[in-house]
Amino acid sequence: MKKGGFAGYVALILVTTLLQTCLVTAFLADAAPQPFATAYGFPGFSSMRHRSILRDEVAARLKELGNVSDSKHVLERTFLSPAAVAAGRLLITWMKDAGLRTWEDKLGNVHGRSDGANATAPALLLGSHLDTVIDAGRYDGALGIVTAIAAVKALKIEGKLQQFPRPIEIIAFSDEEGIRFQTTFLGSSAVAGTFQPKHLKNLDARGISIGAALRAASHEGTVESVSSMKYEPSSVWGYVEVRSGLRVPYRVHAMDLFLITCFRYLLL
Numbered sequence: 316m317k318k319g320g321f322a323g324y325v326a327l328i329l330v331t332t333l334l335q336t337c338l339v340t341a342f343l344a345d346a347a348p349q350p351f352a353t354a355y356g357f358p359g360f361s362s363m364r365h366r367s368i369l370r371d372e373v374a375a376r377l378k379e380l381g382n383v384s385d386s387k388h389v390l391e392r393t394f395l396s397p398a399a400v401a402a403g404r405l406l407i408t409w410m411k412d413a414g415l416r417t418w419e420d421k422l423g424n425v426h427g428r429s430d431g432a433n434a435t436a437p438a439l440l441l442g443s444h445l446d447t448v449i450d451a452g453r454y455d456g457a458l459g460i461v462t463a464i465a466a467v468k469a470l471k472i473e474g475k476l477q478q479f480p481r482p483i484e485i486i487a488f489s490d491e492e493g494i495r496f497q498t499t500f501l502g503s504s505a506v507a508g509t510f511q512p513k514h515l516k517n518l519d520a521r522g523i524s525i526g527a528a529l530r531a532a533s534h535e536g537t538v539e540s541v542s543s544m545k546y547e548p549s550s551v552w553g554y555v556e557v558r559s560g561l562r563v564p565y566r567v568h569a570m571d572l573f574l575i576t577c578f579r580y581l582l583l
């Protein structure tokens with residue numbers, strides 16, 4: 316954060332507060348199941364109607380994604396590993412199913428985007444990381460991606476995705492944990508424009524550099540290609556990530572309300 320550091324800080328506080336509000340509401344939902352989406356001013360959008368997507372499909376997909384592993388015994392997906400590539404492909408099919416245009420960028424991040432009503436307006440970014448630590452829980456990272464896809468899919472079914480006032484883009488980042496190359500946030504740093512070019516020479520345990528790993532995965536793996544990935548701050552409206560570092564998520568059966576409430580706040 317250089318220019319606008321203070322504004323960024325305020326935005327972070329706002330987003331954190333928003334997420335906390337959503338979580339508290341999600342917990343309350345268990346106590347008194349109601350058509351909350353309507354009560355919270357999202358007319359015509361029934362969280363009950365989309366329960367199969369926002370709750371059941373989220374839970375099933377988290378299980379399915381949690382099965383995509385490099386190890387037979389524990390969950391393990393490191394940067395550009397065979398399981399990470401397979402997970403990216405699976406996410407692309409789910410993003411397409413949610414009505415998004417998809418692509419993989421030059422650092423292996425997987426994107427799905429809808430232009431909404433104004434393709435040039437700053438985009439709402441959602442997502443999390445698709446890599447894992449070794450012996451990971453199935454919700455770490457996956458939760459933020461799978462719930463974002465579910466929320467967008469529900470908007471699509473309601474016919475509200477095209478009317479959304481700005482683009483929505485889901486990003487599944489290729490590296491957050493830094494397990495393979497001992498350098499964290501490779502995926503998001505390239506999008507934020509803070510990727511250190513010297514890291515392309517970092518080696519994994521088998522002596523393969525990040526640059527070579529990218530080239531093996533059909534990317535250019537050059538300083539220029541990675542630098543070109545930066546998103547201008549003016550093109551981004553905000554970024555929201557649903558997180559759980561735990562093996563047990565927030566109560567997934569309250570997820571429908573949680574997502575709807577988040578979208579209600581974000582639309583205002």
Ligand SMILES: *[C@@H]1O[C@H](CO)[C@@H](O)[C@H](O)[C@H]1NC(C)=O
Nearest residue numbers: 375376377378379380381382
């Ligand atoms: C996960 O893998 C196990 C073992 O291969 C399989 O029995 C199960 O059906 C899989 N679950 C999902 C949700 O894909």
Ligand SMILES: *[C@@H]1O[C@H](CO)[C@@H](O)[C@H](O)[C@H]1NC(C)=O
Nearest residue numbers: 432433434435436437480481
């Ligand atoms: C679309 O967004 C851009 C950038 O914020 C803005 O300049 C433009 O007026 C918007 N167009 C419409 C039709 O609202």
